Amino acid sequence: MSTTQEPSSRTARPIQAREMGRSVVRRDGRAKVTGTATYAAEHAQDALHAVVVQSTIARGRATSVDAAPALAHPGVVEVLDHTSAPRLDRTEDRELAVLQDDRVGFRGQVVAVVLAESLEAAREGASLVAVSYDAEQHHVDFTPEAATHAPEKVNAGYPTDSDVGDLDAAMAEATVTVEQTYATPYHHNNPMEPHATIARWDEGADQPLVLHDSTQGVHPVARTLAPLFGLEQSQVQVLAPYVGGGFGSKGLPHCHEVVAALAAKAVPGRSVKLVLTRQQLFALAGYRTATISRMRLGADRDGRISAVGHEVLEQTSAIKEFAEQTATISRMMYAGEHRRTSHRLARLDVAVPSWMRAPGELPGAHALEVAMDELAVAAGVDPVALRELNDPPRSPEDDQPWNDRRLVDCLHRGADRFGWASRIDAPRSTLDGDWWVGTGMASATYPTYVMPGNQARVVALEGGRYRVEVGAVDIGTGAWTVLAQIAADALGCPVASVDVEIASTDLPPATVAGGSAGTSSWGGAVAAAVEQLREDHGEHPSPGAESTAGGEADPRQQEHAMHSFGAVFAEARVHRWTGEIRVPRMLGVYSVGRIVNPVLARSQFLGAMTMGLGAALFEESVRDPRYGHVVTQDLASYHVASHADVHDLQVEWLEESDTLATPMGSRGIGEIGIVGTSAAVANATFHATGVRVRSLPLTADRFLDAPAAMPGR
Ligand code: MOS
Numbered sequence: 001m002s003t004t005q006e007p008s009s010r011t012a013r014p015i016q017a018r019e020m021g022r023s024v025v026r027r028d029g030r031a032k033v034t035g036t037a038t039y040a041a042e043h044a045q046d047a048l049h050a051v052v053v054q055s056t057i058a059r060g061r062a063t064s065v066d067a068a069p070a071l072a073h074p075g076v077v078e079v080l081d082h083t084s085a086p087r088l089d090r091t092e093d094r095e096l097a098v099l100q101d102d103r104v105g106f107r108g109q110v111v112a113v114v115l116a117e118s119l120e121a122a123r124e125g126a127s128l129v130a131v132s133y134d135a136e137q138h139h140v141d142f143t144p145e146a147a148t149h150a151p152e153k154v155n156a157g158y159p160t161d162s163d164v165g166d167l168d169a170a171m172a173e174a175t176v177t178v179e180q181t182y183a184t185p186y187h188h189n190n191p192m193e194p195h196a197t198i199a200r201w202d203e204g205a206d207q208p209l210v211l212h213d214s215t216q217g218v219h220p221v222a223r224t225l226a227p228l229f230g231l232e233q234s235q236v237q238v239l240a241p242y243v244g245g246g247f248g249s250k251g252l253p254h255c256h257e258v259v260a261a262l263a264a265k266a267v268p269g270r271s272v273k274l275v276l277t278r279q280q281l282f283a284l285a286g287y288r289t290a291t292i293s294r295m296r297l298g299a300d301r302d303g304r305i306s307a308v309g310h311e312v313l314e315q316t317s318a319i320k321e322f323a324e325q326t327a328t329i330s331r332m333m334y335a336g337e338h339r340r341t342s343h344r345l346a347r348l349d350v351a352v353p354s355w356m357r358a359p360g361e362l363p364g365a366h367a368l369e370v371a372m373d374e375l376a377v378a379a380g381v382d383p384v385a386l387r388e389l390n391d392p393p394r395s396p397e398d399d400q401p402w403n404d405r406r407l408v409d410c411l412h413r414g415a416d417r418f419g420w421a422s423r424i425d426a427p428r429s430t431l432d433g434d435w436w437v438g439t440g441m442a443s444a445t446y447p448t449y450v451m452p453g454n455q456a457r458v459v460a461l462e463g464g465r466y467r468v469e470v471g472a473v474d475i476g477t478g479a480w481t482v483l484a485q486i487a488a489d490a491l492g493c494p495v496a497s498v499d500v501e502i503a504s505t506d507l508p509p510a511t512v513a514g515g516s517a518g519t520s521s522w523g524g525a526v527a528a529a530v531e532q533l534r535e536d537h538g539e540h541p542s543p544g545a546e547s548t549a550g551g552e553a554d555p556r557q558q559e560h561a562m563h564s565f566g567a568v569f570a571e572a573r574v575h576r577w578t579g580e581i582r583v584p585r586m587l588g589v590y591s592v593g594r595i596v597n598p599v600l601a602r603s604q605f606l607g608a609m610t611m612g613l614g615a616a617l618f619e620e621s622v623r624d625p626r627y628g629h630v631v632t633q634d635l636a637s638y639h640v641a642s643h644a645d646v647h648d649l650q651v652e653w654l655e656e657s658d659t660l661a662t663p664m665g666s667r668g669i670g671e672i673g674i675v676g677t678s679a680a681v682a683n684a685t686f687h688a689t690g691v692r693v694r695s696l697p698l699t700a701d702r703f704l705d706a707p708a709a710m711p712g713r
Pocket of ligand 1: 216246247248249251355356357358359513514515516
């Protein structure tokens with residue numbers, strides 16, 4: 001499929017909602033619940049199985065890889081290491097330059113891959129490969145002292161540092177101050193479906209490399225892999241019709257996709273299937289850095305904030321930089337003339353960190369929103385009122401107008417529905433049997449992104465039907481369904497008259513299902529393509545007529561601070577003798593533009609709030625400083641929130657439409673539900689017990705160690 005001429009791009013006009021706003025049934029639902037949905041590993045039944053061998057040192061060289069014992073195993077077909085794997089054209093990206101040289105940059109790095117006729121043979125073969133190492137002294141311990149590196153930029157292109165006014169002077173003048181340090185631990189994404197790739201190399205074919213991949217973006221995978229293999233992007237086909245979650249870990253290609261492609265190139269004409277194990281995800285699929293946030297808030301006697309300081313220490317890997325944008329939320333969330341934010345990184349001999357749901361906003365909001373709770377207590381102001389008081393009329397650092405900041409509406413609606421007015425201000429006021437009971441809240445926000453580079457095609461079919469094509473990926477979000485709703489409303493036809501094709505690089509290019517920008521970015525392209533169809537073929541296009549167009553964000557977005565907002569309320573119960581924490585109810589109220597599909601959106605919010613609850617109570621990866629790997633590398637020791645932990649969870653959104661954001665009036669919803677949630681729970685545990693825990697997760701022991709936890713002590 002070759003397009004010689006780039007289609008024109010446009011910002012589509014706003015679409016009138018008829019199908020949008022309805023809970024249209026998920027199009028992939030039946031296939032999923034009946035088990036007929038084919039995930040990445042469920043293709044090519046004749047594929048060779050690949051199992052990777054991982055380094056047992058954190059830094060040094062693999063001096064020799066003895067494949068002979070593995071090759072002697074019946075069933076093992078091939079063993080590839082840095083001496084025998086096909087060469088890559090590019091090796092600048094040290095995460096992706098796998099099996100190209102003897103360097104080891106972290107424990108768990110791929111040093112060999114075994115191909116066999118069965119998974120069992122491949123696994124046993126991998127255990128038989130004998131690797132010798134020349135180990136060097138490694139540095140894997142994240143300490144504040146080690147965090148000295150200032151990255152050029154932080155994730156999503158934000159400046160590393162920002163300094164407005166005079167923070168130190170403002171802090172000195174402030175009547176009420178909070179100066180505290182907050183910490184969040186390592187988090188691992190852990191989607192239900194582990195990362196999996198089936199690769200096939202057919203030398204001389206138009207598309208020599210074909211991948212069935214579990215990814216958040218088929219075109220991004222092709223664009224990244226093609227130059228490594230000396231191919232044009234159009235020579236790599238990537239397919240991902242069903243993906244079992246990603247949370248950012250499948251947003252960028254990781255080394256396993258390269259390993260699978262290299263292995264396929266070594267056995268041309270055979271498919272190679274590489275499925276990472278749960279344990280391997282903890283080294284090879286990205287994760288969220290631990291963070292340390294030094295917060296300084298200064299306010300007058302009434303709680304009016306004049307000073308906001310947020311200095312972040314976190315880590316990256318020595319072989320590839322990823323700088324979590326933890327402090328960016330403190331640049332825009334609340335008023336204050338004097339403000340300083342910064343990020344410093346420790347570069348460690350560890351696995352490569354990457355995107356995890358709301359990178360930056362999750363740890364940043366935790367620090368800022370717990371600090372705000374402390375400021376409320378210090379100033380004697382209600383936490384909801386404190387946030388309302390400091391709601392800035394314009395974006396405080398760049399003085400841009402907001403697109404549609406309705407935090408205060410979320411706060412009011414949430415407080416009403418949660419029954420905030422009946423709250424007793426003083427902490428440690430309510431004991432119900434053996435349980436201390438408290439409530440807490442936090443604000444949420446997430447930037448509104450619309451990504452450039454999306455195209456869509458609309459084809460008129462027989463009988464008033466249409467087919468819409470865009471290379472989007474539905475990772476469980478409901479993209480398949482909402483794109484049909486968007487197309488139907490753009491076309492002015494029923495949703496049942498629209499077929500949607502997604503998840504293939506054969507379709508018009510699309511950006512990642514990430515940054516809460518999928519629906520916004522792809523939907524804008526769909527709307528643009530429908531306008532193009534009308535211009536090219538009129539109101540009643542003949543069957544076969546088709547048009548392709550690119551979508552562009554409204555240029556006025558450049559002059560606006562584009563964000564969504566929300567307010568999260570939580571009740572916590574802390575057992576007075578054991579410290580056990582229960583969260584009997586949570587409520588999130590969000591302002592996110594138009595909701596395209598209420599039932600799917602509700603699931604997104606519930607899932608994100610549950611993930612936020614997990615961050616509050618459980619999620620924590622523990623690295624062994626002796627060896628440099630994560631020891632909690634399974635779901636038995638890395639705890640996520642389960643059904644038993646989730647009680648009364650309520651989600652609500654404001655009725656609104658933001659046509660500055662997208663033609664649909666929608667903004668993104670994938671990530672904001674995780675933002676602020678852990679802070680709301682932490683603040684509720686403080687209100688219940690009077691014990692302020694400043695690092696996550698909020699484990700039972702933290703409430704027992706503190707003197708205030710035991711009455712009479
Ligand atoms: Mo999400 S962390 O932007 O894939």
